[in-house]
Amino acid sequence: GLFMGRFDWGAIHPFPLQSTEDRDQGDAFLERLSTFLHEKVDPDEIDRTGEIPPDVIEELARMGAFGIKVPPAYGGLGLSQTNYCRAATLLGSWCANLAALLSAHQSIGVPQPLILFGTEEQKRRYLPRVAKGEISAFALTESSVGSDPAKMETHAEPTADGSAFVLNGEKLWCTNGTKAGVIVVMARTPSMMVNGRPRNQITAFVVETGWPGVEIVHRCRFMGLKALYNAVIRFKDVRVPRENILLGEGKGLRVALVTLNTGRLTLPAACAGLAKRCLDISRRWASSREQWGQPIGRHAAIADKLARMATAIFAMESMAFAAASQVDRDKKADIRIEAAMAKMWGSEAAWEIINEAMQIRGGRGYETVESLRARGEEPVPVERFLRDARINTIFEGSSEIMRLFLAREALDPHLKVAAPVLDSRxxxxxxxxxxxxxxxxxxxxxxxxxxxxxxxxxxxxxxxxxxxxxxxxxxxxxxxxxxxxxxxxxxxxxxxxxxxxxxxxxxxxxxxxxxxxxxxxxxxxxxxxxxxxxxxxxxxxxxxxxxxxxxxxxxxxxxxxxxxxxxxxxxxxxxxxxxxx
Ligand SMILES: Cc1cc2nc3c(=O)[nH]c(=O)nc-3n(C[C@H](O)[C@H](O)[C@H](O)COP(=O)(O)OP(=O)(O)OC[C@H]3O[C@@H](n4cnc5c(N)ncnc54)[C@H](O)[C@@H]3O)c2cc1C
Incomplete structure (x- = not known):
C-alpha cells in the first residue's frame, strides 16, 4: 500500500504487542536458554576452535531449542513466532554460531516447511526427530545457482514404477550440512507440458543423509561463523521415496519462497540482539573512556553514533515483531514485503552498528579477545562480531536481491493494470x-x-x-x-x-x-x-x-x-x- 500512496494506519495500529499469555509461555524457555548461554557457552572459545562442544548441542536439544515452533503433539515446544524471534534475539546477542545452527535448522531446515506444507504422515515421521535434536538443513544453492535458481543442475528422475525419484547433483554451502540427519533438497524434476510448451519444474524433497549415495564432500570455512557446520553435499543416485516430496511435484519454488519469507524474520531478530550488545558495549566505553578532557561519548561525532544505534534497534524490532505477530495470527500470512524489508534494513543497519561499535572502541575494537585478555583488558569481542555479521547481507536473500524483490512487489499493482497496454506483441x-x-x-x-x-x-x-x-x-x-x-x-x-x-x-x-x-x-x-x-x-x-x-x-x-x-x-x-x- 505504501508504494501506491495508501497509508493504512489502521492496519498497523494499535501495534500488535505480545500478549501477556504468549509472553509467559515463552519466558520459561527463554530464561532457561539465557542462563545456559551465559553460564555454559563460551562464544569466543567456539570461535577459536571452530567447533560447538557436543554437550552444548545436547543441552540445547534437551531444553527443546531444536523444536521451538514445532507443535507439542509432535514433541516440540509449540511456541509462537514472536517467542521464536525473541529466542533469536537472545542467541544473536550471545553467539552467532549457535544462532546460525538453530536458525538454519528450524527457520529454513526441515521443521518449517514441514509445519507449513507437510502431510500428516510426513509430520509424524520427521517432526519428533527434528524437535528432539536431529539436526536439519536446507539445500538450494549450487555452484552456478546463487541468487537465481533457474539454472539448477541437481535433478531427480522418477523410477520406472513411479514410487520414488533418483537424485543426482551437488549442493554448495549447506549450513548444518556436515551434522544434519535430514535435509530439504531442491531439485529439478521432469518438465511439465503447459500449453504445448515444456515448463521447468523444481521439487522439494526431504532427504536423509544416512541414505546410500549422500556424501559430505567438504566442510566450508569462512571469515566469520567459524563453527558453522557448512558443507558441499553430493547426491549420487540417491533413491528418495515419492512420499518425501514436500507440497507436490513442481512446487519446490513455492516451498522455498514461503519458507524463506518466515525464515527471513529470524535474521533481523538476531541482528537486533547483536545490535543491542553493541550498543551496550559502546555506551559503556563511550562513558568511561576519556580523551581530550572528557568522555568520548560527549564528543558529538561519537554521541551521534550512539543515538543512531538506539533508534535503529527500536526500528529493527518494530519491523520484525510486527511481521512475527502477523504470522502468529495466521501461519500462512503473506508477509513477503514486511519480511524482506525487515531482513534488508535490519542486516544493513546491524552491519553499520557493529562497524560503529568498532570505531567507538578504537584500536581495542580491532583487537582480538585473546590479545585483549593477555594484556589484562576486558575481552570485548567486537572483532568477532564484525567477522560473524558480514554474511548477513549476503545470505537468505542478498541486499541487492531484496531490493529487486521489493521493487517487483512495488511495481506489481501497476504492471497488472499496465501490462496489456505496454505489451507491444x-x-x-x-x-x-x-x-x-x-x-x-x-x-x-x-x-x-x-x-x-x-x-x-x-x-x-x-x-x-x-x-x-x-x-x-x-x-x-x-x-x-x-x-x-x-x-x-x-x-x-x-x-x-x-x-x-x-x-x-x-x-x-x-x-x-x-x-x-x-x-x-x-x-x-x-x-x-x-x-x-x-x-x-x-x-x-x-x-x-x-x-x-x-x-x-x-x-x-x-x-x-x-x-x-x-x-x-x-x-x-x-x-x-x-x-x-
Ligand atoms: C555462510 C553461508 C551459509 C549459507 N547457507 C546456505 C544454506 O544453508 N542453504 C543454501 O541453499 N544456501 C546457503 N548459502 C548460500 C547463500 O544463500 C548464497 O550465497 C546467496 O544466495 C548468494 O548467492 P551467491 O553467493 O552465489 O551470489 P550470486 O548470486 O552469484 O551473487 C553475487 C553478487 O551479485 C549480486 N546479484 C546477483 N544477482 C543480481 C541481480 N539480478 N541484480 C543485482 N545484483 C545481483 C548478489 O546480490 C551478490 O552481491 C550460504 C552461503 C554462505 C556464504
Missing part, C-alpha cells in the same frame, strides 16, 4: 480498451494522491508531525514511482538504482510507521514515557533525513555515467585506472 486494437481503462483508473488514483491528507489519527503531539509526514510522503513516493513508469515504460524494471532508492524510501516509511505505532501503543498502555518519545522523535528525524536524501538522489545522481563507466571496465575497454601508481 498485442495488436493495437487489443491495447486500446485496456489503455482507456488504465487511463481512467490512473486519473482517479492520481487525483486522490494530490488531495490533502486530512487531520489524521490522534497521536502524541510530538509524534503527530512524523505521522503526517509518513502519510504525505507515501503519496509522494507513489507519484514518483508513477512518473518513473511513464518515463521508462517497461524498461523501468531494469533501473535497479532508481528502484532501489524508491524501495529504500518505502522501507524507511514502513519503519517509521511501525515504530510510531509501537511507541504510541506503549504510551497508551502507560508502559513508556518521555524517554521513548525522545527516541522515536529522533528515529523519525533520522528516517526523514534519509528519505529526503533519497528523493534528492532520485533527481540528481551519477547512475548513468556510473553504468557507462562500469560497462567499459567490464568489457576491458576503459583502462584509466593505472595498473601501477
Amino acid at each position: 498485442l495488436p493495437l486494437g487489443k491495447r486500446i480498451v485496456p489503455a482507456l481503462q488504465a487511463g481512467l483508473l490512473y486519473a482517479g488514483w492520481y487525483l486522490r494522491l494530490l488531495l490533502p491528507t486530512g487531520p489524521g489519527p490522534r497521536v502524541n503531539p510530538l509524534l503527530r508531525p512524523h505521522l503526517k509526514y509518513a502519510r504525505r510522503t507515501s503519496r509522494r513516493l507513489a507519484r514518483t514511482l508513477f512518473h518513473s513508469m511513464l518515463r521508462h515504460g517497461p524498461k523501468l524494471e531494469r533501473q535497479q538504482l532508481l528502484l532501489g532508492r524508491l524501495v529504500e524510501i518505502g522501507t524507511e516509511l514502513w519503519l517509521m510507521s511501525t515504530s510510531l505505532s509501537r511507541a504510541q501503543t506503549l504510551l497508551d498502555r502507560g508502559e513508556a514515557g518521555d524517554d521513548l518519545l525522545t527516541l522515536v522523535d529522533c528515529l523519525c528525524h533520522q528516517a526523514r533525513t534519509r528519505i529526503e536524501t533519497g528523493f534528492l538522489a532520485h533527481r540528481r545522481n551519477a547512475d548513468r555515467c556510473g553504468y557507462r563507466l562500469s560497462r567499459g571496465l567490464l568489457g576491458g575497454r576503459i583502462k584509466t585506472v593505472p595498473d601501477r601508481a
Whole structure:
C-alpha cells in the first residue's frame, strides 16, 4: 500500500504487542536458554576452535531449542513466532554460531516447511526427530545457482514404477550440512507440458543423509561463523521415496519462497540482539573512556553514533515483531514485503552498528579477545562480531536481491493494470480498451494522491508531525514511482538504482510507521514515557533525513555515467585506472 500512496494506519495500529499469555509461555524457555548461554557457552572459545562442544548441542536439544515452533503433539515446544524471534534475539546477542545452527535448522531446515506444507504422515515421521535434536538443513544453492535458481543442475528422475525419484547433483554451502540427519533438497524434476510448451519444474524433497549415495564432500570455512557446520553435499543416485516430496511435484519454488519469507524474520531478530550488545558495549566505553578532557561519548561525532544505534534497534524490532505477530495470527500470512524489508534494513543497519561499535572502541575494537585478555583488558569481542555479521547481507536473500524483490512487489499493482497496454506483441486494437481503462483508473488514483491528507489519527503531539509526514510522503513516493513508469515504460524494471532508492524510501516509511505505532501503543498502555518519545522523535528525524536524501538522489545522481563507466571496465575497454601508481 505504501508504494501506491495508501497509508493504512489502521492496519498497523494499535501495534500488535505480545500478549501477556504468549509472553509467559515463552519466558520459561527463554530464561532457561539465557542462563545456559551465559553460564555454559563460551562464544569466543567456539570461535577459536571452530567447533560447538557436543554437550552444548545436547543441552540445547534437551531444553527443546531444536523444536521451538514445532507443535507439542509432535514433541516440540509449540511456541509462537514472536517467542521464536525473541529466542533469536537472545542467541544473536550471545553467539552467532549457535544462532546460525538453530536458525538454519528450524527457520529454513526441515521443521518449517514441514509445519507449513507437510502431510500428516510426513509430520509424524520427521517432526519428533527434528524437535528432539536431529539436526536439519536446507539445500538450494549450487555452484552456478546463487541468487537465481533457474539454472539448477541437481535433478531427480522418477523410477520406472513411479514410487520414488533418483537424485543426482551437488549442493554448495549447506549450513548444518556436515551434522544434519535430514535435509530439504531442491531439485529439478521432469518438465511439465503447459500449453504445448515444456515448463521447468523444481521439487522439494526431504532427504536423509544416512541414505546410500549422500556424501559430505567438504566442510566450508569462512571469515566469520567459524563453527558453522557448512558443507558441499553430493547426491549420487540417491533413491528418495515419492512420499518425501514436500507440497507436490513442481512446487519446490513455492516451498522455498514461503519458507524463506518466515525464515527471513529470524535474521533481523538476531541482528537486533547483536545490535543491542553493541550498543551496550559502546555506551559503556563511550562513558568511561576519556580523551581530550572528557568522555568520548560527549564528543558529538561519537554521541551521534550512539543515538543512531538506539533508534535503529527500536526500528529493527518494530519491523520484525510486527511481521512475527502477523504470522502468529495466521501461519500462512503473506508477509513477503514486511519480511524482506525487515531482513534488508535490519542486516544493513546491524552491519553499520557493529562497524560503529568498532570505531567507538578504537584500536581495542580491532583487537582480538585473546590479545585483549593477555594484556589484562576486558575481552570485548567486537572483532568477532564484525567477522560473524558480514554474511548477513549476503545470505537468505542478498541486499541487492531484496531490493529487486521489493521493487517487483512495488511495481506489481501497476504492471497488472499496465501490462496489456505496454505489451507491444498485442495488436493495437487489443491495447486500446485496456489503455482507456488504465487511463481512467490512473486519473482517479492520481487525483486522490494530490488531495490533502486530512487531520489524521490522534497521536502524541510530538509524534503527530512524523505521522503526517509518513502519510504525505507515501503519496509522494507513489507519484514518483508513477512518473518513473511513464518515463521508462517497461524498461523501468531494469533501473535497479532508481528502484532501489524508491524501495529504500518505502522501507524507511514502513519503519517509521511501525515504530510510531509501537511507541504510541506503549504510551497508551502507560508502559513508556518521555524517554521513548525522545527516541522515536529522533528515529523519525533520522528516517526523514534519509528519505529526503533519497528523493534528492532520485533527481540528481551519477547512475548513468556510473553504468557507462562500469560497462567499459567490464568489457576491458576503459583502462584509466593505472595498473601501477
Ligand atoms: C555462510 C553461508 C551459509 C549459507 N547457507 C546456505 C544454506 O544453508 N542453504 C543454501 O541453499 N544456501 C546457503 N548459502 C548460500 C547463500 O544463500 C548464497 O550465497 C546467496 O544466495 C548468494 O548467492 P551467491 O553467493 O552465489 O551470489 P550470486 O548470486 O552469484 O551473487 C553475487 C553478487 O551479485 C549480486 N546479484 C546477483 N544477482 C543480481 C541481480 N539480478 N541484480 C543485482 N545484483 C545481483 C548478489 O546480490 C551478490 O552481491 C550460504 C552461503 C554462505 C556464504
